[in-house]
Amino acid sequence: MKLKVIKPFNGKAEGKTLCPGEFIQSNDVERINALVGRGFCVIVALDDAPTASETAPTIPVEVVSDxxxxxxxxxxxxxxxxxxxxxxxxxxxxxxxxxxxxxxxxxxxxxxxxxxxxxxxxxxxxxxxxxx
Missing domain, CATH: 1.10.720 (Transcription Termination Factor Rho, Rna-binding Domain; Chain A, Domain 1)
Incomplete structure (x- = not known):
């Protein structure tokens, strides 16, 4: 997910202090929840989420003999x-x-x-x- 920083904080994963207006890219759900929950970031965009056809289990096609x-x-x-x-x-x-x-x-x-x-x-x- 793409997050936008709205309050300055020290980003451990980035190794620097992040300022308002900067963007973070992360897929770690716990980190995203913590940053958004504490008011440091807002979610700007979701990554290319797989479409339903990509995530749906494939059903094997049976060859039916008559x-x-x-x-x-x-x-x-x-x-x-x-x-x-x-x-x-x-x-x-x-x-x-x-x-x-x-x-x-x-x-x-x-x-x-x-x-x-x-x-x-x-x-x-x-x-x-x-x-x-």
Whole structure:
């Protein structure tokens, strides 16, 4: 902060007697409070305070995948959720990759086999099949 001297005093940090009209630059909050509180200085300007965007914590951007792997194949999340719903397995409508993967890992062998057959019969593993 930039302080303006309004009453003469001996500045220990500056090593000299400061006279009214002189300016001091300090970031020591305790010193600033003492000088202003005792009436030796007034605050003239704040240093370049960091903007809110500089001091705000950065939130990592998550890469949200819209595909899930099941038995070595990648399927669209909505396809998996629909198939699980048909089988009677409840998955939240707003479930993301982690929740759908957890639901898939909780399947019994019979349920996994049924789901695999459903997905393979509909050929939904590759949303953009290449025609040969």
């Amino acid at each position: 595909h899930v792997e099941f038995q070595g194949e990648r399927y669209h999340i909505e396809t998996i959720k629909a198939a699980l719903g048909i089988m009677g397995i409840r998955v939240a409508h707003n479930a993301k990759e982690k929740a759908v993967s957890n639901a898939l890992s909780a399947l019994t062998d019979e349920q996994a086999q049924t789901l695999s057959e459903m997905l393979n019969n509909n050929e939904t593993a590759d949303p953009n099949p290449e025609k040969e």
